[in-house]
Amino acid sequence: MTDGPPPGGGVPGEPSGVPPAAPAADAPAPAVGRVGRWRDQALALGWLVAAWMLLWGDVSWGNLAAGLLVGTAVLLFFPLPPVTFGGRFRPRALLVFLATFVAELVSASLHVAAVALHFGYRPRGAIIAVPLRVRTDLNLALTAEVISLVPGTLILDIDRARGVLYVHVLDVRGPGDLTASRERVLAVERRIVRAIGSPDEVRRLDLEPTERRNP
Structure with missing residues (x-):
């Protein structure tokens, strides 16, 4: 069962706390040469193959070949x-x-299994809006993909212009769970940016919302 949108976030509209359109600092990067395009395609293929194998839950040569083909x-x-x-x-x-992702994957899987085996218990869900701090297409895509791979959370929509993820979360028992879910999404973004982001993107993680909108 899914509740209505919680205060300060929810279904598309104008949820509070959502910043305006992304500034020029987060605009798409300028065109690159042929080598750069091939590199980007290779990275995209690598992520698609990794997602394919994670979704199947089986690391094998057959799944690797199928992932490359798909x-x-x-x-x-x-x-x-x-x-x-x-x-x-x-x-x-x-x-x-990677280590944190695996730990969260195991923990979330056990939690969802416990909810499923709790006979008579009807978990409540909610939809929250989470504005990201780094609003590049790459960060939006990677954060959304990682969040969707963790059981109990699912990306329903992405506002590309505002850099907002709309996330459905399972088993919400109070406002504290909504806050914790937002913090988990932002923690995933932080780890991704610190792993592969530019120095400017890492710096933006610690800026206040007003500073991010007016660099």
Whole structure:
């Protein structure tokens, strides 16, 4: 059962706390050369293959081949606007992100299983609006994908212009759960940006909302 939108966030409209359209600092990156385009396509293919294997829940050569085939078909027949990678890889932060993601995956799976096995209990859901601090297309896509892979949370909509994710969360028992869910989404964004974001994007994580809108 899904409740109505909670105060300060919810279904599309004008939820409080949602910043206006993204500033020029978060505008799409300028065009890149052929090498840059191939690099971006390779990164996109890698993420598609990883998502495919995670969704199947089986790491095997067959799933790897199928993921490569499906990912290549998606990039060829359903081309999306180019999302240029302008950040830098930080191995230590990337390991922290991966380890935390696996831990949250296990914890959320156990929680959802416990809810499913709790006979007679009817979990309540809610839809929350979470404004991200780094509103690039790449960060929106990666954060939304990671959130959707964790059981109990699902991305329903993305406001690209405002950099807002609309997330359905399961088993909401009070306002504290809504706050904790927003903090979890922002924590995922923080770990992604610290792992592969540019220095400017990392700096923006700690700015107040007014400073982010008026750099």
